[in-house]
Amino acid sequence: MKITFAEGLAKAIYESLAADPRVVLIGSGFMGLNVAARQMLEPALREFSDRILVTPVSELALAGAGIGAAACGQRPVVDLSTGSFIFQAFAQVANEAANIHYMSGGQTSVPVTFYSLAGMRGAGASQHSHRTQAMLGQVPGLQIFTPGGAEDAYGLLKWALLESQNPTVFISHSLLLGETAELDPGAPMLPVGKARIRRTGRDVSIIASSIMVPRALAAAQALEREHGVSAEVVDLRTIVPLDRQTVLQSVARTGRAVIADECHRSFGVAAEIAATLAEDGLASLKAPVIRVAVPDVPIPFSPPLEAELTVTAEKIAAGALRVLGR
Amino acid sequence: MPKLTVAERVTAMLRIRRFEEQCIRLSKEGQFPGHYHVYIGQEPTAVAACAALAAEDFVFSTWRNHGHLLARGAAADRMMAEILGKAGGYAGGRSGTLHLSVRELGVPATSALVGASLPLATGGALACKRRGSGVTVVFFGDAALEEGAFYEAMIIAAVWKLPILFVCENNSIPPAQRKRGQYTSSTLPAARLADVPQSLQIATEVVDGADADALAGCFERLVAEVRSGGGPRFVEVRCTRWPGNFPLWPELPGGEWQLAWAYGQQPDHADMAAWLQQSDPVLLYLRKQAAAGALDRAQAEAIDASVRAEMTAAVRFALDSPLPAANEAYEHVWAQGRQA
Numbered sequence: 001m002k003i004t005f006a007e008g009l010a011k012a013i014y015e016s017l018a019a020d021p022r023v024v025l026i027g028s029g030f031m032g033l034n035v036a037a038r039q040m041l042e043p044a045l046r047e048f049s050d051r052i053l054v055t056p057v058s059e060l061a062l063a064g065a066g067i068g069a070a071a072c073g074q075r076p077v078v079d080l081s082t083g084s085f086i087f088q089a090f091a092q093v094a095n096e097a098a099n100i101h102y103m104s105g106g107q108t109s110v111p112v113t114f115y116s117l118a119g120m121r122g123a124g125a126s127q128h129s130h131r132t133q134a135m136l137g138q139v140p141g142l143q144i145f146t147p148g149g150a151e152d153a154y155g156l157l158k159w160a161l162l163e164s165q166n167p168t169v170f171i172s173h174s175l176l177l178g179e180t181a182e183l184d185p186g187a188p189m190l191p192v193g194k195a196r197i198r199r200t201g202r203d204v205s206i207i208a209s210s211i212m213v214p215r216a217l218a219a220a221q222a223l224e225r226e227h228g229v230s231a232e233v234v235d236l237r238t239i240v241p242l243d244r245q246t247v248l249q250s251v252a253r254t255g256r257a258v259i260a261d262e263c264h265r266s267f268g269v270a271a272e273i274a275a276t277l278a279e280d281g282l283a284s285l286k287a288p289v290i291r292v293a294v295p296d297v298p299i300p301f302s303p304p305l306e307a308e309l310t311v312t313a314e315k316i317a318a319g320a321l322r323v324l325g326r
Numbered sequence: 327m328p329k330l331t332v333a334e335r336v337t338a339m340l341r342i343r344r345f346e347e348q349c350i351r352l353s354k355e356g357q358f359p360g361h362y363h364v365y366i367g368q369e370p371t372a373v374a375a376c377a378a379l380a381a382e383d384f385v386f387s388t389w390r391n392h393g394h395l396l397a398r399g400a401a402a403d404r405m406m407a408e409i410l411g412k413a414g415g416y417a418g419g420r421s422g423t424l425h426l427s428v429r430e431l432g433v434p435a436t437s438a439l440v441g442a443s444l445p446l447a448t449g450g451a452l453a454c455k456r457r458g459s460g461v462t463v464v465f466f467g468d469a470a471l472e473e474g475a476f477y478e479a480m481i482i483a484a485v486w487k488l489p490i491l492f493v494c495e496n497n498s499i500p501p502a503q504r505k506r507g508q509y510t511s512s513t514l515p516a517a518r519l520a521d522v523p524q525s526l527q528i529a530t531e532v533v534d535g536a537d538a539d540a541l542a543g544c545f546e547r548l549v550a551e552v553r554s555g556g557g558p559r560f561v562e563v564r565c566t567r568w569p570g571n572f573p574l575w576p577e578l579p580g581g582e583w584q585l586a587w588a589y590g591q592q593p594d595h596a597d598m599a600a601w602l603q604q605s606d607p608v609l610l611y612l613r614k615q616a617a618a619g620a621l622d623r624a625q626a627e628a629i630d631a632s633v634r635a636e637m638t639a640a641v642r643f644a645l646d647s648p649l650p651a652a653n654e655a656y657e658h659v660w661a662q663g664r665q666a
Contacts, residue, residue: 024456051456056485061445061478068449071434072384074456076449091475092445099425100435105417106658107429140659165661 001185005147006037006177008154013077014041016161017048020075023161025052026066027079027115034177055079063089063114067097067167070112077161083118083171084130097167098141113160113168119211119262120294120310121174125301131210131294133171133239134263137272143168144239145192148213150181152196152237155189164192173211193241197250201232204256204320207247207273209236212260218313219260223320231320239269247273248281255286258319262311265293292319329377329546332620333629335538338377339369339608340633342393343583345402348637349392349409349423350576357645358410362423364576365393366583367568368495370538370607372397375463375493377542378549381432384450386464389424389438390495394465400428402636403643414647418654441466441473444492448479451488451558461489461552468496471514471522483558484526490558491548492528494519495535497565501604523560535565536604538611566605569597585630588612589623 003011010033016023025048033041045052055062059080066078080086086093093114100110120129133144143166147153153172160168190196198213199220208216213235220231234250236243251257257277261270270291277289294309330338346364353362365372368390376397379385387394395405400416408415409423416428424438434450437443447464454460470476471494483490496519516522520530529551533544541563548559569579580595588609593599602609615621 022456024452053452053486056478056481058478058481060475061448061482064442064445064475064479065449065452065482068386068435068446069452069456070449071446072450072453072462074449074453076452091439091442095439096435096437096442096446101661102658103417103421103425104427104429104435104658105415105420106661107417107427108434109661110435111661 001183002180003150003154003183004034004036004177005150005153005179006033007040008150008183009033009157009172010037010040012154012157012161014044016158017044017051020162022073022075023051024069024074024076025079026062026076027053027055027081037177059085059088060092063092064096066112066114067092067100067110070110070167071100071108075111075161077113077115080114080116082128083116083132084128086114086116086132086169089114093142093169094136094139098139101166102141109165110167111164113157113164113170115170115172117174118171119173119175120299120306122306123301123303124299126298129299131171131262132169133210134268136169137239137269141167142240145170145237146210146239147172147237148176148208148210148235150179151183154183156192156237159189159192171210175211176214179214190237193238193243195243195246196235196237197232197246198235199231199233201230201254203230203254204258204323205232205234205247205250205254206258206260206316206320207234207236208260209239209269211262212311215311215313216260216316219316219320222313222317227321227326229320229324242272244276244280247276248284251277251281252284255284256323257285257289258316258323259289259291260311260316261291261293263293264296265291266296268293287323287325290319290323292316330373330542332615333625335370335373335542336612336615336621336626337629337633338373338397339538339611340630341402341636342369342372342396343608344633344637345392345396345406345640347578347582348406348641350578352410352641353575358422360422361575362409363390364571365390366570367606368497368535368565369393370541370611371493371495371535371563371565372465374538374541374545375465378545379463380460382460384432384434384447384454384460384462386443386447386450386462387433387436388443388466390467391426391436392423395426395428395433398428398431398433400431400433402640406640406644407647410644410647411649412644412647413650413654414643419650420658441470441475444470444479445475445482447490448482448488451483451490452486454489455486461491461549463491463493463549465493465495468494468498468514468519470494471516471519477522480523480526480528484528487557489552489555491552492523492558492560494560494562495565496562497567497571499564499566501566519562520560528558528560531559531561533561533563535563536607536610538607539614566601569601585626588626589616
């Protein structure tokens with residue numbers, strides 16, 4: 001069946017509520033889902049209304065309530081709405097959720113999921129456009145999921161809600177909600193922590209996650225069509241755990257790497273991948289790696305200003321040509 | 327009927343006091359690094375609150391957690407080993423004094439950030455509500471009211487009608503104002519702390535933190551109200567800070583606390599003498615029970631001796647426990663099982 005990213009999220013929420021009475025949805029905004037996905041959630045709203053909590057605008061305490069409930073045996077998902085709002089909850093996410101298992105010496109597990117609809121979405125300006133995966137990646141103890149396709153939106157969210165024993169920050173993206181993918185509900189999901197080779201290629205590896213995945217695929221098609229370049233696209237799927245092995249193996253095959261990242265250029269996900277290649281993959285590299293990332297400036301409102309900073313398929317393709325010396 | 331006998335209450339309070347004295351001694355000896363916070367002067371609050379709880383209930387605490395954990399039934403030896411950063415501690419030395427927790431006693435996560443335990447505790451109460459039984463108690467100091475987390479947690483507790491008891495241990499109160507009157511607390515510009523939760527429709531109580539019997543009655547009633555579905559409650563316990571907590575690092579003014587002080591002897595320390603007469607909840611309780619003929623000096627001495635023996639053994643266990651192996655630093659970052 002073909003589903004959209006948003007429908008995958010709604011399906012995961014519905015099926016998780018149905019499968020496990022410990023799953024509790026803290027937040028009633030329903031994650032910025034589109035109309036079709038909201039319709040999919042309608043039965044859940046009726047069937048599981050006692051497990052869907054209407055919330056005040058109190059991100060810090062909502063995050064804490066999710067953490068505390070998880071520490072006491074529930075499996076909550078906290079809808080933090082726009083990704084930037086996780087800053088309102090940061091003290092609980094970074095300093096409580098991430099630390100509790102460790103500080104308790106393994107006594108207490110915290111299987112809570114924080115859902116955030118992140119990213120440069122168009123007209124979000126500086127305070128509604130954050131991608132928080134890199135800064136959260138500096139917090140040991142948090143799993144960070146950044147699906148780039150509808151099947152992974154479904155699979156990873158459902159896994160976080162039903163299987164995970166650890167806190168998860170699920171970073172969705174406004175501009176991915178309409179992306180479609182084939183989903184075989186009966187097939188096992190690619191394990192969490194494994195990157196997905198979205199497209200195989202010989203000449204260059206494009207490493208991507210979240211919204212960068214469809215743009216990297218578009219870049220790869222353009223490279224093939226217009227330049228005869230064969231690009232491989234690696235979808236990281238999760239930032240933590242990070243599948244360094246698949247990245248290294250891909251670059252070992254192609255010899256060249258372009259890292260597409262919607263984080264800011266400095267200290268971003270791309271920087272971590274580049275460091276991995278420098279430490280463990282230098283012998284494979286025929287050319288220096290190239291980061292295609294967002295410049296280190298806040299995100300502006302005006303469309304041409306935002307476009308200047310946005311990592312597009314064209315910029316990724318240009319990066320690939322540069323790493324190929326063309 | 328009080329849930330604890332007089333002897334049990336004295337035992338529970340003295341366990342905390344003697345434990346904390348050992349902490350201070352061990353810190354001064356250099357047996358563990360870092361800052362720590364003791365519960366001396368607030369003992370009957372933890373004892374009364376925990377006596378009103380059942381095994382299925384949850385407790386959330388702060389950096390000043392030793393009293394809460396001991397009252398909840400934690401083992402003094404494993405606590406002391408944790409405070410010393412030893413392998414035999416509850417968290418294998420990862421937590422130290424600041425984050426002591428004991429999951430099997432329903433104390434799953436202790437935060438050392440001001441106000442941060444309150445949101446966590448609303449989650450504990452949500453879990454109680456979901457499973458249809460149990461209550462959650464969260465302890466915090468008066469400074470928590472200066473944090474946004476306090477306000478947000480109150481809102482959630484009120485909107486979701488959670489089975490939670492907020493216990494504010496206000497240890498900044500002069501003796502004359504414990505029972506009534508205007509006062510200030512830290513730097514909160516509210517005339518009365520209870521005004522804040524009351525504005526959110528949360529029922530409040532104020533109780534004298536030096537009156538062990540009043541505390542016992544108050545907590546039994548409030549926990550019963552919360553347990554029967556009455557929604558959240560807020561109680562301010564007005565304590566007068568023990569003089570040993572005024573310096574940056576805890577001190578023992580006048581030396582170790584002497585049982586004889588309850589029976590007429592005077593300490594060689596003016597501040598301590600004033601605090602003992604007006605504000606020491608253990609001393610006041612012992613005097614009251616002696617006057618009532620419920621517990622005489624000899625009985626109190628026997629309890630104290632057995633508590634001291636327990637704490638001597640706890641310190642011995644902690645000192646004898648090995649330090650953790652260096653590679654233990656890498657364990658318990660992730661929960662095992664179905665992890666990624």
